Structure formats: structure tokens, C-alpha cells
Amino acid sequence: MTGPAGTGKTTIIEALVRAVRKAEGEGASLLILAPTGKATDRAREVLEKAGITGLSMVTVHSFLASNGWLNDNLTFKRSGGRRAAVGTLVLDEASMLDVELAAALFRAIDWPHVRRLILVGDAGQLPPISRGRMFADILRWLQKEQPESAGRLQRNLRQLLNEVQGKGCAIVALSQLFLVDEEDASTEGHDTRTRPDQELLIQKLHEGGPVDKDLDVIYWSDPTELSQILITAIEQRMKEKAPAEHERPYQLWREALKEDPTAFQVLTPHRGELHGVEALNDACQSRVAKALIDRVGAVDGITVFDKVIQYRNRPRSNMIWGYDWNTKQAVQVEVFNGEIGVANFFGNDYHKSRLKLRYGERLKRFSVKFTRKPNISINYGKGVPAGRYARTEKVEENLELAYAVSVHKAQGSEFAHTFVIIPAARGRPLSTELVYTALTRASRHCTLLIERNVDSLLEARRRENAQTPQINSSLFTLHIPKQALLRRAGWYESGKIHEALSGDMVRSKSEVIIANQLHSQEMPFLYEKLLFAGDGTMRLPDFTVTWGGKAFYWEHLGLLDQTKYADEWKQKKTWYEKWFPGQLVTTQEGTHLSQDAAALISDLKAGKTRH
Numbered sequence: 027m028t029g030p031a032g033t034g035k036t037t038i039i040e041a042l043v044r045a046v047r048k049a050e051g052e053g054a055s056l057l058i059l060a061p062t063g064k065a066t067d068r069a070r071e072v073l074e075k076a077g078i079t080g081l082s083m084v085t086v087h088s089f090l091a092s093n094g095w096l097n098d099n100l101t102f103k104r105s106g107g108r109r110a111a112v113g114t115l116v117l118d119e120a121s122m123l124d125v126e127l128a129a130a131l132f133r134a135i136d137w138p139h140v141r142r143l144i145l146v147g148d149a150g151q152l153p154p155i156s157r158g159r160m161f162a163d164i165l166r167w168l169q170k171e172q173p174e175s176a177g178r179l180q181r182n183l184r185q186l187l188n189e190v191q192g193k194g195c196a197i198v199a200l201s202q203l204f205l206v207d208e209e210d211a212s213t214e215g216h217d218t219r220t221r222p223d224q225e226l227l228i229q230k231l232h233e234g235g236p237v238d239k240d241l242d243v244i245y246w247s248d249p250t251e252l253s254q255i256l257i258t259a260i261e262q263r264m265k266e267k268a269p270a271e272h273e274r275p276y277q278l279w280r281e282a283l284k285e286d287p288t289a290f291q292v293l294t295p296h297r298g299e300l301h302g303v304e305a306l307n308d309a310c311q312s313r314v315a316k317a318l319i320d321r322v323g324a325v326d327g328i329t330v331f332d333k334v335i336q337y338r339n340r341p342r343s344n345m346i347w348g349y350d351w352n353t354k355q356a357v358q359v360e361v362f363n364g365e366i367g368v369a370n371f372f373g374n375d376y377h378k379s380r381l382k383l384r385y386g387e388r389l390k391r392f393s394v395k396f397t398r399k400p401n402i403s404i405n406y407g408k409g410v411p412a413g414r415y416a417r418t419e420k421v422e423e424n425l426e427l428a429y430a431v432s433v434h435k436a437q438g439s440e441f442a443h444t445f446v447i448i449p450a451a452r453g454r455p456l457s458t459e460l461v462y463t464a465l466t467r468a469s470r471h472c473t474l475l476i477e478r479n480v481d482s483l484l485e486a487r488r489r490e491n492a493q494t495p496q497i498n499s500s501l502f503t504l505h506i507p508k509q510a511l512l513r514r515a516g517w518y519e520s521g522k523i524h525e526a527l528s529g530d531m532v533r534s535k536s537e538v539i540i541a542n543q544l545h546s547q548e549m550p551f552l553y554e555k556l557l558f559a560g561d562g563t564m565r566l567p568d569f570t571v572t573w574g575g576k577a578f579y580w581e582h583l584g585l586l587d588q589t590k591y592a593d594e595w596k597q598k599k600t601w602y603e604k605w606f607p608g609q610l611v612t613t614q615e616g617t618h619l620s621q622d623a624a625a626l627i628s629d630l631k632a633g634k635t636r637h
Contacts, residue, residue, distance in 0.1 A: 029179025063362020125158030
């Protein structure tokens, strides 16, 4: 089962669980696994809110360890473990599973007992960091060989709900521009070209400012100024949610993050550079905690009230000590990579009235409350209680600052308000899946901070910048990415002619025909290059063709039989005639497109333009 963010995958899982229990009883053998502890915790929380309890939900690694399929160094065994008898196995966030992990899991299952194997994921999200693209391969194979076993959710329930409630739906509409589906380009009659309403959305992005109630755009050009622009945007959003009396930055941030540390989250594609995780975390920490660090110090770069993220898995085999405020007892707790929380003073180490450590000492330990563990404080640093003893739980081996996190780290998470950094392409553009994943992390509002202009965002949208089609592996057939994809040098770039064109690089079969004709006749062109008019409005011509020092804008008209499309084309044609008279050329859908395109190119070369 697959579907973009907001289409109701979790709701379907709830329905499947209820159906299995109705058919087989409350004691039905049912196991839900996910690749990360964070994803498992989130699934457990959602299902428990729906009144579904008593389910076995663990990470894939925990399942393998408990059944003897992990070596001491956490590598996978090929034999020797116990095979689990499971009736219904659900793999959530299955798109994150690499081939090696999936193989280890499948060896650990006693398959004669399995009645149902259900894989759930979003094929548009980032592929696994390690080898393979298991979920995409299985989905593609099922669609061809056993289509009755592949469910695709297409109706976006979140968008419909937001429309009804007046909360805006630009996030969903924009994310749809970055969906990757290899089947789209090869499906007969399937037109995936940029629609007029999508062009209008790109125009709003170009203008900047509020796009809808759920999406804002801010442009930046100087990396040294980005952190201040970002912090200003975050605090403006926080002030809408926090009481007005919190005027000092540290008061505002503490109040905004007190109930939910994940409420306001910065997402960026890189760790290094001035737009990366490290620089933005340092800037945010300086804004809210510099005075506190001067007063009490920090442990491995983290001080009290900092927003932090656990980056080391602490599963059942290596739990960490904390304090349960409900039972008033020290407990051992599982904490997983990706969990976000806020640091606090440890126990009675400080004077509450002055936020000052007792006896003038410097900070040596603190506790953290994570979002999904609100009643438990996890202890880090020197001399923290561990049962009857005290121990050192090294901060640097567990935690990092989390005002900003990478998009990869955020996969599988959801945040109320996100601030997504889109840097300009420096050698290699952002991937299509990365932008899609970043956009779909926000549940209420997203602020896009784009470097220079909208080109840096749209560059990621080109098919040759999608990661999944480039992965040179397949579970079922020999898969060799086409050279145009592997090369990643833009055949569409100005004045460059490359080897044979690929249908994966344009958005419809008709455009493949046109692109191949331009290529074969050695006519330089650009594909979907932004075109700006004198009034600041813009369009995305299918092709921008240059010959004899003059630019021509080629639009292929594929749906003129549809009234809405025809009306939108009339408006678009009027725009071209006003701002670029004599530069518009067109072709129409038909059985003779190849001949029509060749004739049009010949006319352009001869100085004869046809509209």
C-alpha cells in the first residue's frame, strides 16, 4: 500500500488491524514493524489514540535481535536464529528498508504461518541510504504482475480537510510537483506535464511572501545573513502561538517548545556550510542560550533548555537510565535515533529562583524530556543515577542540538511548523525525493527559505535529479539506469547536445518525441525553463528553443478537447502575445506529432515561424 503524505495510510492500517481482529479475534497473531524506533513510536501513538492497544510493535532491528539474528557487532546473521511464526506482518515506512535489512528480516520469518504480508510506505520519499530500493521494486512488480495486491491511495484527505477548514492546501499542492513515479512516464495516456494551476502556484512561489495559509516563501542571497532571517521567521511564527508577555528570546523559545519540542522545526539538506545543520544550530543556540552558557556552562556543547535529538539507538539490549515521574522511581528506558526533546536541570542541582547551579559549580549533567516520553526524564552527563550506582552517560555519544535537523533525519516524522532551507545548486542539485520529503513533514505550516530565486527549487524537480530511478539494482529484473540519468549532466542546458534522450527526463511521451527531434536536428533547447514577463508574471514553456540568436517558446497542447484546459490555454496564449509576440510556437497531440515537430523545426531554421 502506497500513497503520498495526507492520503490516509495510517487510517488504512487501523482499518486492517480492526478487520484482522474481527476475523480472527483479539488474540490474532499480528506484528507491526518499522525501520526506526521513531517510526515505531509514532505508529504506536497514532493507533493507541484510535483505541487500538495490545499490539506488538517494535523496530526491525529489535525484532531481529530478540530472535537471534544479530551478531554482537550488529551485523546480520545468515542462519542460526529463530524463525518467528506471525499471522499478519505489517511493515510500516517500508520505503526506508534497504535490501540487506529486508533480507535479514525475511530470513527471520517462518513463512508457512504467514497469512498476510502488508508493506506500507510512500514511494515518493527518500530511498534507503544503503543499498537497493526494495519498496519501489516490489510496488512496480506488483502493479504489473499482481495489480490486485497493490493499493495506491490518491485522494489527499489532508488537503480536502484543510480546504473545508480554511487552513490552506499549498503544501500538498506543491509537494505533488515533486512526486516520483517511474510508471507515470510509461503509462499510455498519462500526462504528467506541469498543469496550468501548478504554473500559477510556481508564480506565487516566485513572488514570495504568503502563498496560502499553510505556506510562506522567504528568499535569501547572502549565506551569512541566513541565520538571522531564519530566526526572525521562527520567532514571528512563535509569537502567534505564545503569550505576548514573553518578549525576551529565551522566554519565547522556552514557552513555544515547552509542550511540544517538535512544534517548530528547521529542516535543511546538508550538515556543513552556512545553511547546514551545524551552523544553524549554533546560531539558534546563541540566540536563546548564550547568557545561560556563560553562567552555568555546557556539557559537550549542550546546555539546559537546549532542544536536542538522540542520534544513537538505545534499544532494549542497551537501555538508558531515567526517572519516571508517575511512579517516582528510576527506570531503564528505550530511546531511539531521531527522538527530539528539551534538556533541563538535573534534580535539585540548581536554585529555581535564579537558574543558577548550587555552590557555583559548572554544569556537569542534565536530564532530557523527549516528546513521546513526557513523564520520563532521561539523564546524561557525569554522576547520573543508574540503579544503586552512579555512572557517566556521555552526552557526545548520544545527543546533538536539534533546532535544525537534516531532511534525512526527519524522514518518518511530522512537525506542526517547519522551516525548510532550499539552497541554490552547487554542482549537484537537491534530489526530487529530498524536497518532497521536506515539504511533507509539516502538518500545519511550512516556511520555505529559498536561496536567490525559485530556480533552485525547480531544479530539484527535474526527473534526472530523482534518486530512486538511478539506483542500479532490482529484486526482479536486470535494471540498468539509462546513461542520461547516470551522467546527470543536463542535456537541456543551453547550447549543449548530448547523447540520445530518455523518456525519464521529460514528463510525457509526446515531449519525448519533441525532445528527440530537437536533439537529432542539433537545435539547442531548454526544458521547462522559467520565463519572466515585464510585469513579474512567469510561465514554464515546455521548450525554449534558440536559433539564429532568437528565442522561441514551444508549447505542446495535449488536452484541447477539455474545456478547462482550452480556456486556460487561451489565457496563456494571450500572455505570450502580449509579452513575447512572434516567439510562441505550438504543436498539438496527434498521430503525426513526430512529422509535425520535424516540420516546425525546419521552419524555425529557415526563419519561418508558425503558431
